Amino acid sequence: MAACTSQQALISVKPRCASASFGPDRRAGSVRFVSATSCCPGSRKLGLVCASNSQSSVIEPAKLPSSPESGSNPKKSSEAALILIRHGESLWNEKNLFTGCVDVPLTPKGVNEAIEAGKRICNIPVDVIYTSSLIRAQMTAMLAMMQHRRKKVPIIVHKESERAHQWSQVYSEETKKQSIPVITAWQLNERMYGELQGLNKQETADLFGKEQVHEWRRSYDIPPPNGESLEMCAERAVSYFKEQIIPQLVSGKHVMIAAHGNSLRSIIMHLDKLTSQEVISLELSTGIPMLYIFKEGKFIRRGSPAGPSEAGVYAYTKINT
Numbered sequence: 001m002a003a004c005t006s007q008q009a010l011i012s013v014k015p016r017c018a019s020a021s022f023g024p025d026r027r028a029g030s031v032r033f034v035s036a037t038s039c040c041p042g043s044r045k046l047g048l049v050c051a052s053n054s055q056s057s058v059i060e061p062a063k064l065p066s067s068p069e070s071g072s073n074p075k076k077s078s079e080a081a082l083i084l085i086r087h088g089e090s091l092w093n094e095k096n097l098f099t100g101c102v103d104v105p106l107t108p109k110g111v112n113e114a115i116e117a118g119k120r121i122c123n124i125p126v127d128v129i130y131t132s133s134l135i136r137a138q139m140t141a142m143l144a145m146m147q148h149r150r151k152k153v154p155i156i157v158h159k160e161s162e163r164a165h166q167w168s169q170v171y172s173e174e175t176k177k178q179s180i181p182v183i184t185a186w187q188l189n190e191r192m193y194g195e196l197q198g199l200n201k202q203e204t205a206d207l208f209g210k211e212q213v214h215e216w217r218r219s220y221d222i223p224p225p226n227g228e229s230l231e232m233c234a235e236r237a238v239s240y241f242k243e244q245i246i247p248q249l250v251s252g253k254h255v256m257i258a259a260h261g262n263s264l265r266s267i268i269m270h271l272d273k274l275t276s277q278e279v280i281s282l283e284l285s286t287g288i289p290m291l292y293i294f295k296e297g298k299f300i301r302r303g304s305p306a307g308p309s310e311a312g313v314y315a316y317t318k319i320n321t
């Protein structure tokens with residue numbers, strides 16, 4: 001797939017599909033969004049298909065607000081883009097091992113997924129990037145941004161010590177304008193899987209039983225042995241989102257978050273007001289970006305910007321695991 005070159009971002013606004021609201025589509029027990037048209041190369045439109053069990057329809061495109069730093073729009077934007085990306089496949093995803101907070105890198109397939117994710121969002125403005133403190137999320141963010149049409153340089157903000165902060169200062173305003181700060185936060189890490197970390201998922205199910213392992217992996221408030229439940233993960237991830245990320249969106253900044261299956265599930269649960277029952281069966285694909293528009297204090301889900309060759313890839317789906 002060629003890198004993105006087009007000049008404008010166009011995002012869907014008005015659904016023509018049967019479910020006209022942007023809340024989760026709970027019909028037929030499924031919550032699904034699927035990409036429709038391509039943003040790159042060539043096409044300037046991002047489309048969205050609301051998928052129900054039997055039919056799907058494309059949503060009208062609309063213009064995305066320009067970046068407040070771009071100079072093209074002197075007024076503060078009242079809309080801001082929020083992109084969520086689960087990292088690409090990691091070496092332990094490939095081996096089917098519980099990973100949690102163990103810091104493993106991407107596989108070549110994961111690298112490719114991150115690049116493809118970047119092509120999908122190459123026209124959507126990004127002013128600030130948040131990642132977890134884990135390398136698989138950081139690799140994903142960096143590789144995705146390499147595809148962006150603005151070609152700004154993502155730069156990790158180091159605040160682990162006064163010296164690290166001082167020594168990484170940039171002294172050119174012009175260079176700063178051509179950069180995107182990347183803020184890393186442990187609060188966005190994958191949920192800590194406790195004593196399951198490093199164990200094979202299938203072998204663990206064989207040993208403890210499928211039901212027990214499913215309960216550890218997908219129940220809302222039952223933690224795996226000495227690990228975090230989704231509820232505990234949500235407590236720190238959603239607090240961070242509210243305290244640090246929402247203020248950026250309120251100020252009109254376009255934000256990308258590269259994080260993990262469970263830290264993102266908890267943020268999506270908050271954004272889409274899912275119940276603890278509904279979040280249980282929410283699954284996120286690796287490397288498929290999801291777009292929200294923040295407008296007048298509300299989050300409007302826009303689904304997954306599309307790659308050119310895909311009939312439809314689900315970023316966000318409810319399945320029975």
Ligand SMILES: O=C(O)[C@H](O)COP(=O)(O)O
Pocket residue numbers: 097098099100101190193217260261262
């Ligand atoms: O930490 C892990 O092993 C995975 O990233 C997520 O695991 P899950 O599919 O059990 O939530």
